[in-house]
Amino acid sequence: MTQNTGPSGVKRRQFLKVLGAAGAATTAVGCTNEQVEKLIPYLNSPDQTVPGVSTYYTTSCRECAAACGIIAEVRDGRAVKLEGNPDHPVNKGALCAKGQSGLQGLYNPDRYRGPMIREGGKLVPTTWDKAIDTLVQKLGESRGAAANAAFINGPDSGSFAGYLDGWLGGYGFGSHLQYDPGADLAVEAANLAGYGVAMPKLDFASAKLVISIGADYLDGWGASVPQQMAFADARAKLADGPRVIYIGARRSLTGLNADTWIACQPGGEEAIARALLSAVGGNGGTVAAAAQASGVTEATLQGIVDELRGTKPSLVVSGVSTPGAGVIAGLCVDINKAAGNVGVTVKPGEALTGFGTSVGVGAMQGIIERANAGTLKLLMVRGVNPAYDTPKAMGFAAAMAKVPFKVSFSSYPDETSELCDLVLPDDHALESWGDVQATPGTIGLQQPVMDRIFDTRASADVMMMAARKDATLAARYPQKSYRDVVVARYGSAALTAALPKGMVSGNITGRAAAPMSVPAGAMGGDGEFFLVTYPHATLGMGEGANKPWLQELPDPVSKIVWQSWVEIHPATAKRLGVAAGDHLTVTTASGAVTAPAYIYLGIRPDTVAVAHGQGHTRYGRYAENLGVNALDVLGATWNAAGGLALTQGKARVAKAAEHSQLVTLEGSARQHGRGIGQALTVAELVSGATTEHHELPGDASHEFLPGLRSPVANDAQGDLGDPTSKDKGMYDPNHWSGMAKRRWAMTIDLARCTGCSACVTACYAENNIPTVGARWQGRSLRPFHTADGAGWDTRPGANILKGREMAWLRIERYFEGGEDGSSEFDTRFVPMMCQHCGNAPCEPVCPVYATYHAPDGLNVQVYNRCVGTRYCSNGCPYKVRYFNWHGYGEKERRQYAFPEPLHLQLNPDVTVRGKGVMEKCTFCVQRVREAENLAKLENRELQPDEFTTACAQACPSRAIVFGDAADPNWSVAKMVENSRGYHVFEELNTFTAVVYLKKVNHPAAGSAAAAVPAAAAAPAQGAH
Amino acid sequence: MATFAEPMRPNIASADVQLPAVKDYEQVDREISATLKPTKGWGAALALSIAMFLMGAAAWTYQIYWGLGNAGYNPPVMWGVYIITFVFWVGIGHAGTLISAILFLFRAGFRTTIYRCAEAMTVFAVMTAGLFPIIHIGRPWKFFWLVPYPNWRLLWPNFKSPLVWDVFAISTYLTVSATFLYVGLIPDIAVLRDRETNPLRKRLLAVMSLGWRNSEPEWRHFTRMYLFLAAFSTPLVLSVHSVVSFDFAMALTPGWHATIFPPYFVAGAIFSGIGMVFTIIIPIRKFFRLEHYVTINHLDAAAKLCLFTSMVVGCAYLIEFWVAWYSGNMYEQDYFWNRVFGQWWWAAWIMLTCNMIFPLSLFSQKLRRNPTWLFILSIFINLGMWYERFVIIVPSLSHEFEPWQWSSYLPSWVDVSILVGSFGWFFMWFLLFIKQLPVVAIAEVKEIVAPKMKRAHGHGGHH
Amino acid sequence: MRQGLVAVFPQLDALCDAIEALKKAKYEQFTVYTPAPRHEIEHALKPPMSPVRRFTLIGGLLGVTFGYWIAVWTSEYWPLVVGGKAIASWIPYTIIGFEVMVLVGALSTVAAMFINSRIPKLTMTVGADPRFTHGDYGIFVLAAPERLKEAEAMLRHHGAVEVRGEQ
């Protein structure tokens, strides 16, 4: 999967409209229609491509500022999968859920199919000629005065920023604004001031103690993938890894991955930071003052302070979202400096250079004022949606209405583009040229991986076309297209050589200016509760909401999908008489939102929290009319760097009359002593005491033997099989097919897994898993329906409310401890997929052999043989089998999951399952076969670790290892022998092929958990 | 022949069940033939049944087109109303075979007048049950893959799967019980044929009677065959519900994976079947004026059997709980707690009340001999036994090993329509049957009616 | 060339007396009709054991063999391992063997009854009378024409209410 087939020359690939001779393998199982099918050959064979064989192109991910390198798998002219570029310094081959969902941006069914112009109050399709003429006319009308026009762009650390400013300058306009509502500008500003870079590399592995003050580095804060990799690498050092403390009012995913959570009152972080600064010898504050401000006991804070004082090296990260964030971020810089962490755990030299180029709402305020004053004549917006993602209280949409002419370069109809007069839809990043600064000295290249699918144009090309129609500017734009600009910038030969790697050395100059400095707002509001809002881990500030993979990906903390929710502490919920799903209305001076309550242990009793990302009124079929927009309750309050304060103070919370069932994948949040996610403390790990071993009273003891109990062919016959049997057929290791020589297996290291869920999206992308939560995918509620769709269950996530999600791989999130409502609870993230049991309970019950055990150790599901008795699911103790209740893969069905052109993403190597068919994780058998075919083609044996599954490939924590456990040269064969290994429900004698490695916890020195091995865990394990 | 004043306490294990009001063979022919005349009430019941059946058929058609998602499945509860109803109807069938075969072997005389009704019930119940696996899989046209036949894919079904055992058991059961019913009917059809005046009907009955003449060699082979069929049906009926119970017992699921399942299911099946026999026979004996054939003594004897099986079933319930506790297996313990006191308490208590507690009333002879009470009780038993299967299937699947996947279940309108439709289907066939063919076995009743003798030395009742 | 006589008896003991008399008089070919099987008739006739049981045995044995065979043969035909169980697992195949045994055994039993009773027969049977399916017993005697008179007298003597000649 990592083979790069570099292009021989720098030219736009001549992919013709046709998809090649392969034909799209998108028909569902069971349809043996004998329609006349056409075979359309190419007119001319494209170089380097073989029909039916994937080509791989490197490019850069543009879904967030981190600028990861990606490889796009292109089959017969269409991109089918995005994977991390293993050679890229930022993400080293991994890719988060957001990045992988770039494909659903590319193939989004609601994309603008061509330019649009406002006629008679409505946006109507137009031609590019007319659109550009209109643009040229409007540019001409406004040119001259810098204040006449404004251009708001999304975050872009590439050279396009300079190019854009150059173009704007040509008309006499001022520089553009890079608006990023989700960027932590306070931290970027403090880092820039303190370290000289906006986002230094956080080297968790070098630290012994990590203190995060609200920095959600695993939730999408900063550069998700590299931080997560570094964090997982650090935790994988086990006993030598850092102890992690999280300080914040709400336990985010980062908080859940910390060993200790200090439930600090919003606004109290600064005092804690000051106390910590004192601890390392700086001029800070006292612990008593911190305890006073934060609502945390003095003893607890003293413990942290002492720990920081006594532990070197440490790492203190700030990511607070209050108006005072700038001060706290500065304090954290001071702490790291005073503790000598700079250069050790905080590495400015290896900074992530995708950051530090954006501005926040503080800067948007200027545009709003100009618009309201009537001086703004022309507003251009690209790659960002300010009408949605600025607080409603700021009145952006109203101000925008006062601008005489608004141009949008948005690819998707969104709240902003719908207000515009001209829409010039941009090519998707996967269809266009560009570059991005990845790390100091490394530029990530962005190239089109396929021909554009709609009548869109790269914005840079549009600007060029407009400029060429202007006599004064035409000379400055001699190139045919932006591609030529990029080629000229790097040189044709150099670019040709660099593209296979996807990177060139160098630094992009002329990027956006340093962050602004404005007076910070203050905490305020009245009410009983603090209100914390936070960017959704995958939907971000709403930009991911139109991608069904991200909507269907459970929030890593709440496990809620397709819905907004209000987090509330169990004790508070009890006091208010609120049950899960009861609606809560959160009211501030700026507005109110109402959403169902999610009762969450990881939030302070005096705080409620709402995630951003939902509540779109216009952003395509997958985003619209879902949940609420948390920006509705935020005022125009920002920090000293102009970044929006997501925590602004207090709010009133009242129980509303409605109730909605939570659209969650969680059945029970507790393991009930069943040992699914197991953990060790460092002390236990070091002493070798095997504790928290899952025991089943009354059952014969099964002492765990590390590794796979029945590694190769024997597992096929099982313990009960006749070992002397002469006729094992292909299950005989000496059979000519050699299949039984292999035992595909997997290990999952829970010490690494952070629960980020990138693997889940990778699985959706690889295996054509339908998303089932959209409103129109629900079931019928009565026999007769009217044409308007009444009579169908149109609740968001209606199928998921019935437990019918299709995710082959899910991340279970169990809490241990905290039954009394205390903040001391442990979280276990357990990725759960088909365990490929040696003795699989699902197999013998199938009446038609649709599921059976393959000689190479796979538990196979043959879709076309499945008759749909669903007995296998009843037999499965892991509950990892999923049934196609509706025709998700059938175009003519209401529940069709791949509306055109989303179906172009479907993996041609994987069957799209039809109605009435059972499906489950296959260990990516298509990749196994592809690797075998390739090896055979090259007349060689499979190489160890030659390929891996989609989940393991994507995992930013590198928690998943896949391979042939029967061959000692594969990594997995060593991993299965790890002493931390265990099988889930081992006592059932299923002999699974998935070995989990226990999580390792670092309890505070002197705490009960650290002192007495397992004592803390035992009561929680025993009770049920 | 003595005349007995009712009530007389019959001996369930003896053949000495008398029909004092039936004097001679001609009376049997006359009275039982008289039941075949269609009445308005029967027509209305048939129309209702057909309407119910059509409703179910429409819902099924809808489900086939739009997908199983329109049923109430809530994974991991992947089996729902259809499998519950399947087991329910298979269970109903068992009483018929018990009465016609097992009680025949045991020489339990009270079976004679009710067995035809029970056996017809068996055939139609199994016919109904057989539909449900086909409804359940959602794509009924794939069902034939469960049947072993040579094919160009060179594929065969998996004989290790309990579902293939089901295919064999249910199809064998349906074939054997339908055959058993039919061969038992042959002499009766001959009786009808010889009494029939309508030439067309007479011709039809002649074909159906296969030329049966009541000759002694025919009877000789017939009784022998009947004995062997009864001998085959006896282990068959025990095996069928054992095999059905294997559908559950062979899976690892807590609450299913238990060795007690086969006897527990067989007892439950017979219990539910007797309930259904009461539901059917009590109205029939009233509306067809057959009180002097199906006497209070017969009902009393059947009620004792009902009480017995109820106690067996109740015992099985208690043993399940006890084993869950005694095993120390946390999954089982957790599951049973959740079943009785947790999420599913209401269903479990419907089951326990209807199947364990209400039937205890049959310890009272007065109630045993009260047809009205027996009828009311039988409705509760039907309900309770449907819920028993609900309680076995749904709570187990919704509360398995993996807490993350614990869920709930609620049937949808499709499920309910098909359930109701199955009753329509069953009663449609049954109602058609009772007006075409005798609901009381004429020949067998003649066997227990004293024959005419020229010498007055009593009947030759020493068998 | 033999000719037949049909005698109708309203009473069972009359019939039995007639049977015994016919046997004593060495009438070889006569058929008894009865509305319901009665042991008295059997005692009088002492007929040979019905051969149905042999059919049952053979059918059952064939069935059990076929049941096991189809299960084992198809498992070996395309060996696929499920749940770590042996490819041909004879223990569960007992269920198949048993069910097929019952099926084939039961069907051969019925077939045996059909074959031995010579049904289905669609033509009118000589010597039968609709009364024999109602309340009366009957005997159809087939004998040389010269003995018919004697037979008729014998039958009437024992209580036949009607005796008629039948071809």
Add this chain to the structure above:
Amino acid sequence: MTSRSKWALAPAFFAIAIAATMLSAYSGASSSQGNSPVQPIQFPHPVHVKELGMNCLYCHNAANKSPDPGLPAVGTCMGCHTLIGPSRPAANGRPARTSEEIKKLQAFAPIGQPDKWKEIPWIRIHKLPEYVRFPHMRHVNAGVTCQSCHGPVQEMAQVYQNASLNMGWCLTCHVNGYQLSQGLEAAGDTVGAKAAAAAEPKKARYDCAVCHY
């Protein structure tokens, strides 16, 4: 008819029923075997393969390196047919001829005007269901001749589906093995077939998940 002969009919009926079942089961009634649609251009395989000696891989050039065999691009056709036009004068002892089909081809692809070229909508003949993976390169590289499955294409004036493409048909080879000599025989290579007569049959995996996933 005597009653004895009536009884003798029963087994005959039974035998007919079994025969009918077997016939329907094995006949492959659902196969599109023999399907031979009229193509937009009547491409004469015999002329190209037999007379001109072109290798299958010249046009179906991905067959030995991809799961898909590949269909010649229009440019591949025009590589020759730019020069070889519809009208051929008599030469080398061969008579003059006019080809309607080359005219059609050149209508799809006018010479010298590549921007006016249109795709040729060939009609698909060989089609496996979507749930079957058939990697052509594994078979071609294992020495399975094209004719083993596609039949004597070199003789087909109009291509038809030669084999049933049913699962049982696939398995015959996978389980019993592919006999190289038979494949060569089908390809018309009698010499090679004789030489390969002693070769062991080449078996292939018959695990379900080799083809179905």
